[in-house]
Amino acid sequence: MSIFSKWSLQLKSLTKRQFINELRSQIWFAPLIYCVYAAVLAGATLYLDFSQHAGARVPAFLSVSFELTNTLISTIAPAVLTLTTFTFNLILVSFTSMAGQYSPRILKNFIASKASQRILGIFIGSFLYTMIVFLASSSKDSISYFAIPYTVAFLVCLSAGTFVYFINHAVRWLQVNHMAESMKKDSTATILNSLETDLEPYRTIEAIKLEQQIPEEDGFCLHAEKSGYIQIVNYEKILKLASEKELIVRMVYDVGEFILKGNPLFCLYRIKDKSINEEDFHHCVLIGEAETDVQDIHFNIMKFVEMAIRSLGNDDIKTATIAIHQISDLLRTICRVTQFSPYLSDDGENLRVIMKQRNFEDYLYDSYSAIRHYSRDNITMTIEIVKALRNLASSIEDCHETSIWHFATFIVKGFEERYLFERDVEYLLTPLKQLSTIAGKEKEFAEIEQRMELYAS
Structure with a gap:
């Protein structure tokens, strides 16, 4: 599947908020934005020096000759590329350290952090800018320059400062307390988005009333079209489809579970309109080759569980203790924002979606059972x-x-x-x-x- 087909499928399955969050978590997204900024900045400075002749309009001591400008750019371009290379090397070293000592599943938290992405964006954008102006100013169309050399000098200082900041950022992020706190913030955001934003508006405290609407007859099942992990479910779209067709949809699998091709994915009840487009329901669920933390609360908790277990194996009692207490904070957040009801209703309090039941006891067991076993x-x-x-x-x-x-x-x-x-x-x-x-x-x-x-x- 091509990258364009993959993103097209995700766009159909995700809500707008989920798609934006997934886009921002990609390592290439922020550098791409900074490259656009660099291209615009290059166009602006080239316009000032070549069309407006800014070098001739400023005082002589601020004007820079063609030879000095060309030397400056040709020297700075490889220097910025070297800084970028060192940055990627430090990222790989950090990845190796975290994957071996804690868990390979926490790597995304580091690379998806705004600081890491902005640092890469500044380096790549600075290199792209110097390459554009170097190629565009290779001829002596202008005797003196102003905007280009001073912009290059500014970007060099910015890149040097960013490199120092990145070293501090990497060292600080690898500290256990900061790493765990950063992971907890990301996991808390996932919990709030998955439960409070996606589900709670459609849950009701009148569960008994909804339970009376549960159908007893056998439903019409829609089967999975591929094998993989259920990464994201667009409950809002499913609820809308169920309301339009006046039917009840039961989710057989939960987010994060592995499903085989041909397994029942949905069961539809009280079907009145026979012209149901099965593809509309399949587009509400994204099935992929790996678990993701976009909507999977269990996956976010298991990051801390694996951190605790690996720490026990390395005789790192302090890290395991930190992970145990961070898990309890996540459980507190879950209890605060959800009613643990599997029923979703429409505006008329009609039962429309039945999810797989997950109680507080399930989250509690998932959080501490494995740690209890290894300890x-x-x-x-x-x-x-x-x-x-x-x-x-x-x-x-x-x-x-x-x-x-x-x-x-x-x-x-x-x-x-x-x-x-x-x-x-x-x-x-x-x-x-x-x-x-x-x-x-x-x-x-x-x-x-x-x-x-x-x-x-």
Whole structure:
């Protein structure tokens, strides 16, 4: 598939906001914009020096001769190209370090950051500008210049300062705290866009009323046309199509899941209009070869999960701890913006879309189950997980406290019949006791405490 066909398909599947976000995350987009700016700037300076003869109109001490201008440009062009090469080399080194130590899935967060893209754009734009004016000013059409040499000098200073800034940016971004915070901001934006913007306007608190509209008959299924990961679903367009045809659409798979060609993708119910264009529904779903973080909340959480697991393998307890607590902040955001209802309705409160059910318990399990597995013999990390769950329970609504308590006890029970140091038991039970108070499970905590103290030494 050509690049134009791919973007044409994405344009049909994405909303305008999603398409703009996806476009801005591409490494080539910002440099392309800066190249356009460079071409416009080159045209403006060439016009000033060749058509308006700016060099002859300014004071003599500001005018620059043709020979000096040509020497300046021919010297600066390879220098800017060298800076660009060093920048790409540093990016590759950063990629190798992050992919090996943390996760290859966080590379996009670094390259998609505005700072990284603007830095590349400045370097490539400066090089393009010097090449344009070098080729255009190769003949002595003007005795003296003003706009071109001073613009080149400015771009050289800008490129040098940008290179220093990039080194600082790369070093700072690779620091664990800053990296995790930057990733959390990107993931939070995805959560807010996916849940609060795309879904919540169509969800309703009257779930019981919508459940009465769920059809019991077998639906007409539309099957996937290719295998791959479900990257993006345009719920707004699906809802519009369902309202126009007065039918109910059930999503068989969720965003981020892998689907095989021929698997049922949609199930349509209460079909009154037989002239349904199946392609309209297929264009609402983008299926690709890899998971993306545009709309996939699970994928964003798994970045932190993989960071924590790899850190445990490298005996980097601090990084794993940071990842664990950042995950709890993402879960807090999810609880704050969504009702966990799988039903989407139109303006008339008619059920139109049934999504695959994902409760808070599902997000909680996805977030900590793998970390719990790899840290099952590590009492220190288990204590940090319980602390994160305690903090989460005290910051969200009461309806999820019981789920958090059950998950915490599930983790702690793995240490009930092991001989632990008395201090380990104390540090483990302290946050668990605080969690039991929040969830109102003091009696259950007393039983756990009694069993664990039998094995404390």
